Amino acid sequence: MGENRMMSLGALVAARDAGKAAPDLMIALSRDAIARKDPAIKAFSHVAADPPVASNGPLAGIAVGVKDIFDSFDQPTSYGSPAYAGHQPAVDAAIVDLARRQGATIVGKTATTEFAFFHPAETVNPHNPDHTPGGSSSGSAAAVAAGMVPAAIGTQTGGSVIRPAAFCGVAGYKPSFRLLPAAGMKHFAPSLDTVGLFAATVSDVALFAVLLSGRNLAVEPVDPAKIRVGLYRCAELGSADPDMQDALSAAADRAADAGFDVGEIEEPAALTEAREAHSIIQDHEAGLACGPDLSRFRDRLSPRLIEVIERGQAISPQVYDEARRLAKRGRAAAKLMFGEVDILLSPSAPGAAPNGLETTGDPRFNKLWTLIGGPAVNITGFKSGQGLPLGIQAIARFGRDRHLLSVAAALEPLFSGPQQHQTPG
Amino acid sequence: MGENRMMSLGALVAARDAGKAAPDLMIALSRDAIARKDPAIKAFSHVAADPPVASNGPLAGIAVGVKDIFDSFDQPTSYGSPAYAGHQPAVDAAIVDLARRQGATIVGKTATTEFAFFHPAETVNPHNPDHTPGGSSSGSAAAVAAGMVPAAIGTQTGGSVIRPAAFCGVAGYKPSFRLLPAAGMKHFAPSLDTVGLFAATVSDVALFAVLLSGRNLAVEPVDPAKIRVGLYRCAELGSADPDMQDALSAAADRAADAGFDVGEIEEPAALTEAREAHSIIQDHEAGLACGPDLSRFRDRLSPRLIEVIERGQAISPQVYDEARRLAKRGRAAAKLMFGEVDILLSPSAPGAAPNGLETTGDPRFNKLWTLIGGPAVNITGFKSGQGLPLGIQAIARFGRDRHLLSVAAALEPLFSGPQQHQTPG
Numbered sequence: 001m002g003e004n005r006m007m008s009l010g011a012l013v014a015a016r017d018a019g020k021a022a023p024d025l026m027i028a029l030s031r032d033a034i035a036r037k038d039p040a041i042k043a044f045s046h047v048a049a050d051p052p053v054a055s056n057g058p059l060a061g062i063a064v065g066v067k068d069i070f071d072s073f074d075q076p077t078s079y080g081s082p083a084y085a086g087h088q089p090a091v092d093a094a095i096v097d098l099a100r101r102q103g104a105t106i107v108g109k110t111a112t113t114e115f116a117f118f119h120p121a122e123t124v125n126p127h128n129p130d131h132t133p134g135g136s137s138s139g140s141a142a143a144v145a146a147g148m149v150p151a152a153i154g155t156q157t158g159g160s161v162i163r164p165a166a167f168c169g170v171a172g173y174k175p176s177f178r179l180l181p182a183a184g185m186k187h188f189a190p191s192l193d194t195v196g197l198f199a200a201t202v203s204d205v206a207l208f209a210v211l212l213s214g215r216n217l218a219v220e221p222v223d224p225a226k227i228r229v230g231l232y233r234c235a236e237l238g239s240a241d242p243d244m245q246d247a248l249s250a251a252a253d254r255a256a257d258a259g260f261d262v263g264e265i266e267e268p269a270a271l272t273e274a275r276e277a278h279s280i281i282q283d284h285e286a287g288l289a290c291g292p293d294l295s296r297f298r299d300r301l302s303p304r305l306i307e308v309i310e311r312g313q314a315i316s317p318q319v320y321d322e323a324r325r326l327a328k329r330g331r332a333a334a335k336l337m338f339g340e341v342d343i344l345l346s347p348s349a350p351g352a353a354p355n356g357l358e359t360t361g362d363p364r365f366n367k368l369w370t371l372i373g374g375p376a377v378n379i380t381g382f383k384s385g386q387g388l389p390l391g392i393q394a395i396a397r398f399g400r401d402r403h404l405l406s407v408a409a410a411l412e413p414l415f416s417g418p419q420q421h422q423t424p425g
Numbered sequence: 426m427g428e429n430r431m432m433s434l435g436a437l438v439a440a441r442d443a444g445k446a447a448p449d450l451m452i453a454l455s456r457d458a459i460a461r462k463d464p465a466i467k468a469f470s471h472v473a474a475d476p477p478v479a480s481n482g483p484l485a486g487i488a489v490g491v492k493d494i495f496d497s498f499d500q501p502t503s504y505g506s507p508a509y510a511g512h513q514p515a516v517d518a519a520i521v522d523l524a525r526r527q528g529a530t531i532v533g534k535t536a537t538t539e540f541a542f543f544h545p546a547e548t549v550n551p552h553n554p555d556h557t558p559g560g561s562s563s564g565s566a567a568a569v570a571a572g573m574v575p576a577a578i579g580t581q582t583g584g585s586v587i588r589p590a591a592f593c594g595v596a597g598y599k600p601s602f603r604l605l606p607a608a609g610m611k612h613f614a615p616s617l618d619t620v621g622l623f624a625a626t627v628s629d630v631a632l633f634a635v636l637l638s639g640r641n642l643a644v645e646p647v648d649p650a651k652i653r654v655g656l657y658r659c660a661e662l663g664s665a666d667p668d669m670q671d672a673l674s675a676a677a678d679r680a681a682d683a684g685f686d687v688g689e690i691e692e693p694a695a696l697t698e699a700r701e702a703h704s705i706i707q708d709h710e711a712g713l714a715c716g717p718d719l720s721r722f723r724d725r726l727s728p729r730l731i732e733v734i735e736r737g738q739a740i741s742p743q744v745y746d747e748a749r750r751l752a753k754r755g756r757a758a759a760k761l762m763f764g765e766v767d768i769l770l771s772p773s774a775p776g777a778a779p780n781g782l783e784t785t786g787d788p789r790f791n792k793l794w795t796l797i798g799g800p801a802v803n804i805t806g807f808k809s810g811q812g813l814p815l816g817i818q819a820i821a822r823f824g825r826d827r828h829l830l831s832v833a834a835a836l837e838p839l840f841s842g843p844q845q846h847q848t849p850g
Contacts, residue, residue: 073721090512091717098713100720101738178749183615183714187608215742288523289608292516295525296498313526317640321824324603399746 004126006170006200007033007150009062010207016061023061027053027105030063033148034107040129042122043143046075047108057103058211064099065143065152068109069116069136071184072096079186080112080121080136083297093184095153095195095212102212107149110139113360115290116155116188119302120360125167127388131353134164135360137196141168144198151208152198157188157282159349159366161196165378166348166391167361171205171412173197173405176398177373180213189285191324192278192370202377202412206405217402219409227407229255230265230341232395235272236364241351247382247390247419251345254414265341274330275368277323282367284320287312327371331398334372338397343407348391352384365393374398377408381415429551431595431625432458432575434487435632441486448486452478452530455488458573459532465554467547468568471500472533482528483636490568490577493534494541494561495521496609504611505537505546505561508722518609520578520620520637527637532574535564538785540715541580541613544727545785550592552813556778559589560785562621566593569623576633577623582613582707584774584791586621590803591773591816592786596630596837598622598830601823602798605638614710616749617703617795627802627837631830642827644834652832654680655690655766657820660697661789666776672807672815672844676770679839690766699755700793702748707792709745712737752796756823759797763822768832773816777809790818799823802833806840 007030015021031047038044045068054060071077071089078084091097096106111121116136123138125131126146133142137154141164144152154161156174165172173196180195187193197212199205202219209217231252237245256262287309293301294309301309347365354361369376374397382390392415396404432455440446456472463469470493479485496502496514503509516522521531536546541561548563550556551571558567562579566589569577579586581599590597598621605620612618622637624630627644634642656677662670681687712734718726719734726734772790779786794801799822807815817840821829 071717073717084515087515090509091721094713094716097717097720101716178616181615181710181713183612184717190606190608191603213742215746285606288519288606291519291526292496292498292522292609295522296516317638321640 004146006144006147008201009150009199009204012062012150013207021061023053023055026061027051027063027107030107030149037146037148041124041126041142041146043110043139043146043148044108045078045111045139048075048106051105051107053105054103059099060103062104062151063107063149064104065108065110065140065149066096066106067112067137067140067154069112069155069186070096070153072106072109075106075109077109080114080116081300083293083300091184094181096184098181099153099212110143110152112136113138114302114305115186116157116160117305117308118360119304120357124357125353127169131355131388132167132357132360134167134353136160137164138360140198141165141170141172144168144170144200150199150204154196154198155185156194156196156366156370157192158370159363162366162376162378162391162393163349163361163363165198166389167353169380169389171199171202171380172378173205173209174370174376175209176375176401179401187289189282190289191285192282194370202379202405202409205377206409217405219406222406222410224259224410225261227260228340228342229260229262230344231262232265232267232344232346234267234346239350240347243384244347244351244390248345248347248392250382250419251392251415254417255411258414265337265344268333268337270329270333271368273326274371277326277330278367278371280315280319280323281327281371283308283312284315285312287315331372334374335397342396343404344395346393346395348378348393352386352388352390369395375401375404377404379408379412379415381412382419429571431569431572433626434575434624434629437487437575438632446486448478448480451486452488452532455532455574462571462573466549466551466567466571468535468564468571468573469533470503470536470564473500473531476530476532478530479528484524485528487529487576488532488574489524489529490533490535490565490574491521491531492537492562492565492579494537494580494611495578497521497531497534500531500534502534505539505541506725508718508725516609519606521609523606524578524637535568535577537561538563539727539730540611541582541585542730542733543785544729545782549782550778552594556780556813557592557782557785559592559778561585562589563785565623566590566595566597569593569595569625575624575629579621579623580610581619581621581791581795582617583795584788587791587801587803587816587818588774588786588788590623591814592778594805594814596624596627596805597803598630598634599795599801600634601800601826604640604826612714614707615714616710617707619795627804627830627834630802631834642830644831647831647835649684649835650686652685653765653767654685654687655769656687657690657692657769657771659692659771664775665772668809669772669776669815673770673772673817675807675844676817676840679842680836683839690762690769693758693762695754695758696793698751699796702751702755703792703796705740705744705748706752706796708733708737709740710737712740756797759799760822767821768829769820771818771820773803773818777811777813777815794820800826800829802829804833804837804840806837808844
């Protein structure tokens, strides 16, 4: 795919603030990159014709790609579905309005799977067009990876931020639940739907969160000796690809070599149970939230989407309420666990991006953390035997977003060093 | 206002199930009542021209009024705002689709204050047209009170179910947070926005919740001696009108006379602090969720709405996050408190419906319980010196909805007996 040099948000903001890059030029650079690269990548479902450029504001001159699951008043919003082809909302989603108020330019809407579930978009992986970019925030991850925008916005209900970030080799940040506003997105499972961000590196994505939200989330130096890092031993770990298992071991080793206090953490039983509860909660809520679409547009929904909506509608409220109780117990268990460890490391996905565009991969390493509601970030650097990115996910306690981003920024360069593959192919 | 005999959902369902009333006829009765009464009451912002009537389903033949804060694909949805006059959503809100799937007929959209905040609708109080019906679910409460529909749907972010129910003299039920789905409503403060229900009596509103949600919420007999009822002594209590203070005392006395285990509960400090946090959380979230409307439609929003959105946008995320921590502590304190008491009694509002239509009343007795997220129900029966309804609110622990409804149904007839006014006018 030729050069995919990513745009660094931090470098762009620094150049702008030093008077070396004007917002107009910065947006023009992104728009030019989109015009050259997107015909092959297909990260955008819609490119704005002549988007306004703010001269002031913390995000002035920053080209942002917005997952087409969020409403935008000036660009069509189709939620990845033919049922909404050409749909034009009256107003922006809250996060889009917020980005504009901070000076960002919304250069286009990025491709999403249908209703942010599994039916894939046309987007390809910038590292290899035969492979999926992941989903559901396919276009947002690919647009950053291909160097078309320095920042993009997505959502995660199962693993839709962390997984595409991993597959595309970018930093993906799923904040603590409700840190960023979800109003005006097309909801799939409202108690899980979490707004997340993409950028080239961890410090870039943290900067994006700072400039967008006004929160103090900028990465700060950490003392490795004071950070307890836990390699998270969940039952799913054995099902990860061999090169992912190697990458996770290497991640733990490199962190230990750098002075972090590294150990292993066995998954508490309450978290194993909570992971099982995720699908019940997601499907039941989707049965309600997407029920109106099934009632109106059945002939324009994919069979897989129809199946999950109907499955969700068949889940009784009693079963749903019991799953919510398991989720609550899981959150209490996570709080206890994070008394013993600061940061967990876990695969971002079972392996590198699968070959083929029919599937966007598997969220089994993500959905527990979406349910628990704490922050997670994809750290890139490791490569599969085929040379595709292998993402390692760092996870922290609810509300400890800044600490997580700071530690992840310290780990990121450690994961990019030379790598030995101990397992065949 | 002549006769305002309410329609009983329980009686209608029983007649239908006994073959004594056909769904077509039941809907025709409601539509006739709307045609006769609504020109004076103005409970409906839109009346459906020829709504379909289902012959089967648990809500077949039940005419439901839906607050015009919820999307409906076949009726315009204006959120109480000239900015959305004639707005036609593509699909229903989740709760509207659910009601239809259970067989309900959506006979019209009921009037709401602007964006479910404070700028009033045109609706009048069916008990006295010079008085407010309360808000923001003004039309839903008034439509039930005036005998136009047996059931209506609303929302509460501050006190928008319990207060209009109290002012209009109907049963209003604010379920535990997320018991009913909110997707497809116009959000104001998503972490507080709660879908609620209206009907003539507590057992009717419980039946509506059963038939709508499929949950086991039907009222069951209770043994008063086993129910600990707490008269809730919050600081606001002294600011209630004298006849409301009398009504609350009478409510406690009558419950004790009927054998309930009645005592007084002092407000824990953590709940006083949580009440203060409500406005910060609400306003900050409104600044985000309604920011897009301010950006696009400033000239079509009321000054009061513009003020709250701008105030919310000026609240820093740090202040918001601290308010969320206070809310969390409040929920933990409420859980402890509900170890000592089963049901709290508190005013539903500071008094009866105020004179005038410029204000919809004050949510100071409601907003804490919206924030805590447990169930609350308005119990009618008491009257003010002017003969207007005075509502008593019963509150229970999160998830104990059925228990609350059962106890409230047992209390309701006790509150309807003859009443002596000890304080002048």
